[in-house]
Amino acid sequence: MDILVVGSIALDTVETPHRSVRDAAGGSALYFSTAASFFNPVNVVAVVGQDFDFKRIDFFKKRKINTDGIYVAQGETFRWGGKYYSNFNQRDTLYTHLNVFENFKPIIPAAYRRSKYIFLANIDPQLQLDVLRQIKEPRLVVLDTMNFWISRKREILLQVIKKSDILILNDEEVRQLTNLDQLIPAGRKILKLGPRYLVIKKGEHGAILLGPDSYFAAPAYPVERVVDPTGAGDSFAGGFVGYLAKSRKMDEVTLRKAVIFGSTVASFNVEDFSFKRLQNLSHSELMSRIRRFKTITTF
């Protein structure tokens, strides 16, 4: 059963304390698809400008990522520039040129409309609603968003949240959405908005899965050397949704494993710029890190 992701494709310029990269392929749709394709076929809906070089995602063909839903619009591809500081917990956005992404109106190709696992990456919640209206019978809707939409389009965002099964947020967004300081009561409040589960991403501190009667806390995989955290959240989501789609189950045990797979895929992603590390990641490397994840959390 196919996965559908609707999100952005960007050309990212990233500065870190040690190295930098210019116009690297990025954006939520590409990070997510690359990660999810380890587990399951993926259908991508996104927009690029005429300047986008499709050779950058040539490897998608081998990975069962369907790019028929990537539209080429008049103009330039979305560009983002960011700068990370010493311990990578802080990031400044240097510029955001939406370009063709500004007028993005996602149209889901007929062949995609029966996709069962839907990932609504961080875009305008109005567009996320439009996407859901075009999907026949989703089995699972996973939603991402950001501080900008929480403050600017709260009402419409609440409508999308109500229609979602799993919401993925970082800890700041959880606090912002609920106006509560303490994470656990805040998470509980979010579950009352509609989703069955909430995943709270905490970067280098791991992730929390909160359900109606359950709580699961996973540390981050201990990465020896972080090169570029860009795309960590979307590759987490890719591993998470990919594993769920492959398992075809939604019980607590499967969801917990999905969090571990998501965290593990993300841990590889941050070891290089763009999705370079995920591009050449082998199945045995992935599984070896999953096994080690168990040993570092067992007591």
Next chain:
Amino acid sequence: MDILVVGSIALDTVETPHRSVRDAAGGSALYFSTAASFFNPVNVVAVVGQDFDFKRIDFFKKRKINTDGIYVAQGETFRWGGKYYSNFNQRDTLYTHLNVFENFKPIIPAAYRRSKYIFLANIDPQLQLDVLRQIKEPRLVVLDTMNFWISRKREILLQVIKKSDILILNDEEVRQLTNLDQLIPAGRKILKLGPRYLVIKKGEHGAILLGPDSYFAAPAYPVERVVDPTGAGDSFAGGFVGYLAKSRKMDEVTLRKAVIFGSTVASFNVEDFSFKRLQNLSHSELMSRIRRFKTITTF
């Protein structure tokens, strides 16, 4: 085999977003002893002023905490004032009146000198060295410190670190001590300074145990409502050292369990001001939370 703690006794005035408390009993020695006494007898060395009311620690008698090493000096007890903000991750020190603590020269009573498990709480590293010289044959030396000593007395602190078996630091202190941004390489560098193990405390994000060939990550126990985080670090240390002393073992499995016991004791401590919650904590409450710790981390 007895535990010895050398640290501070303070009267803390704490402001939080919801409630405040004035001149509550606190300080590393009291938090540590209260926590460790769940597992093992404790000998305390500290100093108070003539204004300190020993009725505050009347319950120590029932808990096998020996207070013969608490000296009453001319003057007032150490006072600290602090203010926490919305999510408790930020804290401002409003004042620090060292008072009698300024001239504290720990003398270890003869009856304490054969204590086997030594916790050197956060005090001047020169005094920590003096304490170690007075101990006969310690079986385990666990060391705490803070940013102030790392910047002001680095050389002497490095000497104490060299003589310690386990160093307990928070993540900022790990980075400060090593001048490294990334936590794992920084932790490795610290192990080269002498200690066999390093515990990295990350507050609401849990703790990491780093050994010569091992890595263990534990989340924080999900506390529903934090009232006052003061003393969390020292009650963690108390649970940690207490469990090790009770177990009389130092293998990897025991150390990991000690981290979980430390985290659990600390999770109770933050639920009320001072050590009120630890004072009336029952063994069955503690063990029930330990069991739940397993369920929230298993996948």
